[in-house]
Amino acid sequence: xxRTTLSLIAAAAALAxxxxxxxxxxxxxxxxxAAAKRLPVERTSLLCPEPSTSDLAETTYTAFTxxxxxxxxxxxxxxxxxxxxxxxxPQGGKGKGAKPFLTQxxxxxxxxxxxxxxxxxxxxxxxxxxxxxxxxxxxTTSVSAGAGRGLxxxxxxxxxxxxxxxxxGTAKGRNDYVHLMNPxxxxxxxxxxxxxPGGALKAEVGESIQIQPRSSVPVLLSTLxxxxxxxxxxxxxxxxxxxxxxxQSSDEExxxxxxxxxxxxxxxxxxxxxxxxxxxxxxxxxxxxADDADLKVQLASPTxxxxxxxxxxxxxxxxxxxxxxxxxxxxxxxxxxxxxxxxDPVPVVAALRVTRGKGAKQETxxxxxTAPVGARATVADNRAKGTTLSLTAPDKTTRVKVTxxxxxxxxxxxxxxxxxxxxxxxAVAPPAPVGLKGSYALTLEPQSDTPVYAxxxxxxxxxxxxxxTIQSLPDDRGTVEVPRAKQDLEVLQK
Numbered sequence: 384x385x386r387t388t389l390s391l392i393a394a395a396a397a398l399a400x401x402x403x404x405x406x407x408x409x410x411x412x413x414x415x416x417a418a419a420k421r422l423p424v425e426r427t428s429l430l431c432p433e434p435s436t437s438d439l440a441e442t443t444y445t446a447f448t449x450x451x452x453x454x455x456x457x458x459x460x461x462x463x464x465x466x467x468x469x470x471x472x473p474q475g476g477k478g479k480g481a482k483p484f485l486t487q488x489x490x491x492x493x494x495x496x497x498x499x500x501x502x503x504x505x506x507x508x509x510x511x512x513x514x515x516x517x518x519x520x521x522x523t524t525s526v527s528a529g530a531g532r533g534l535x536x537x538x539x540x541x542x543x544x545x546x547x548x549x550x551x552g553t554a555k556g557r558n559d560y561v562h563l564m565n566p567x568x569x570x571x572x573x574x575x576x577x578x579x580p581g582g583a584l585k586a587e588v589g590e591s592i593q594i595q596p597r598s599s600v601p602v603l604l605s606t607l608x609x610x611x612x613x614x615x616x617x618x619x620x621x622x623x624x625x626x627x628x629x630x631q632s633s634d635e636e637x638x639x640x641x642x643x644x645x646x647x648x649x650x651x652x653x654x655x656x657x658x659x660x661x662x663x664x665x666x667x668x669x670x671x672x673a674d675d676a677d678l679k680v681q682l683a684s685p686t687x688x689x690x691x692x693x694x695x696x697x698x699x700x701x702x703x704x705x706x707x708x709x710x711x712x713x714x715x716x717x718x719x720x721x722x723x724x725x726x727d728p729v730p731v732v733a734a735l736r737v738t739r740g741k742g743a744k745q746e747t748x749x750x751x752x753t754a755p756v757g758a759r760a761t762v763a764d765n766r767a768k769g770t771t772l773s774l775t776a777p778d779k780t781t782r783v784k785v786t787x788x789x790x791x792x793x794x795x796x797x798x799x800x801x802x803x804x805x806x807x808x809x810a811v812a813p814p815a816p817v818g819l820k821g822s823y824a825l826t827l828e829p830q831s832d833t834p835v836y837a838x839x840x841x842x843x844x845x846x847x848x849x850x851x852t853i854q855s856l857p858d859d860r861g862t863v864e865v866p867r868a869k870q871d872l873e874v875l876q877k
Contacts, residue, residue, distance in 0.1 A: 421758075421862040423451065423516040430627035431462065431506040431539035432562035432641075433599060434498075434524040437531065442498045442524040444484070445764040447788060447824035448510065449517045449861070450491030450796075458512015460487040462520065462539075464504035465564070465597050483508075490514055493763055493824045495791045505599040506539070507566050517861035519824070521763040523852065527845060530558065531633025533746045534843050536852030537641035538762070541860065542566050542625040546644040548617040549704065550667040550734035550749055551577075553605040556635040559642075560601045561617065564627045565594040571624025577608055578616040578669060582702050584608045594626060604630075614706040616669035616732065619644075637738060638746040640852050645751035648672070650728030652752035654735050655719040655808065656773035656838030656853055657682075657712070662745070663738040664709040666720065668731050670699045676729035682712060683719045683775050688806040697722075699731055717810035719775040719836065722752075739849045748840075748853045755834040756783070756827050757858025762839045763824045765813065769842035769851075772813040772825065774835055776803040781833040787814045791821030803835060827856060 434442040461483035485496045510518040520539035526532045551559050565571045575589035586607040594600050619628045633639035670676040676699040681688045691712050699705040734751040786798040794816030803809045816823050829835050837856040
């Protein structure tokens with residue numbers, strides 16, 4: 384049994400543990416799809432990485448659960464600080480008597496908290512009852528000066544066993560850290576593999592990294608390879624236990640942001656939400672299987688799909704990282720990149736590094752390939768100014784209902800439905816709550832089964848620098864498939 388298969392089994396087991404009743408296999412009998420039903424999750428967990436080592440950092444945390452008709456007990460949700468692990472010695476984390484950093488008591492209204500300087504900790508949290516379905520947390524950090532200055536934003540992530548990070552790097556002037564966070568009561572063991580343009584890099588120190596219970600380990604990527612690499616693909620796998628992983632990239636000249644994990648390897652990928660004023664876009668791709676991949680490169684623009692001149696295709700050799708500069712590919716119009724196989728379908732992973740501004744006023748962010756919105760997607764910490772929502776429908780025209788929650792301090796919820804034409808990207812300033820004070824959350828609900836992809840851009844310019852961050856919006860994991868036997872048991876218990 385190969386590592387990918389083991390990872391898939393472990394991920395399914397982890398999902399079952401979180402929900403309490405997830406269907407790992409279809410029940411025997413008259414068909415899995417007909418015998419199962421999707422119900423709200425009962426419990427979920429998230430981890431937020433240590434935001435910054437800069438004394439100038441200002442961090443805002445926002446948590447939100449969409450309002451729904453889910454029944455059951457009220458439940459609760461909270462984020463607790465954990466200890467950063469610098470050695471293999473056991474260290475304390477969230478424990479008996481620990482005070483929550485942020486607590487949420489009701490769905491439908493976001494809550495927020497702030498932390499200044501380099502002391503902001505890693506956060507680990509869980510939600511249950513009516514607060515579990517779709518629970519989302521966002522971490523937004525502004526660093527006004529120094530290496531990595533810029534706006535660093537990331538969705539707090541759920542634990543898993545397998546992560547891909549195309550777009551990492553160890554070039555001169557760049558410092559990329561991967562943050563490994565263990566939410567459980569037992570230690571986790573993690574391997575890190577790096578792949579450059581020439582293939583796998585030897586990095587024995589990346590093997591068998593132990594993360595103690597309820598703690599976090601930051602690993603500087605440049606310590607794993609002796610030679611600087613501009614373009615890397617990193618693969619993080621858990622040998623035992625489960626972790627959350629995120630990469631923070633800081634560049635002395637180009638600022639920095641979080642690089643989230645890309646969606647699982649697939650023959651076709653969508654990377655949504657390239658800003659219209661992007662001055663440079665760099666595509667990084669990797670084929671983890673035994674076959675090379677040939678990809679057709681297209682831009683889903685506001686008016687339709689186009690092929691960038693001079694960048695019609697990309698050849699990705701098996702086990703090697705490929706990269707190409709697409710320049711100002713959007714030409715003043717917002718867009719999304721769509722990668723499709725030119726011949727045989729070969730699974731790949733990919734991400735974009737997007738730059739805005741010029742000279743000393745440049746700033747960067749990352750867009751990984753993402754899964755579609757699915758039944759519903761949610762993003763927190765949207766502001767009255769500087770928020771852009773990008774919606775991409777690569778196949779068929781579709782409609783998406785977008786709901787703005789009440790504000791963290793004041794404001795009434797509102798919603799609007801958008802039509803996204805086939806092969807296009809629609810970039811809009813989303814609806815904001817009436818009488819907004821503070822920040823708010825956005826919930827996306829597609830009105831058909833047509834796949835739609837989305838991302839949110841948040842801009843907070845400072846000192847003439849176009850600081851920004853981009854978060855993709857896959858399904859918010861609000862529901863899980865429940866076997867029919869479980870449903871029958873619940874009926875008997877009533």
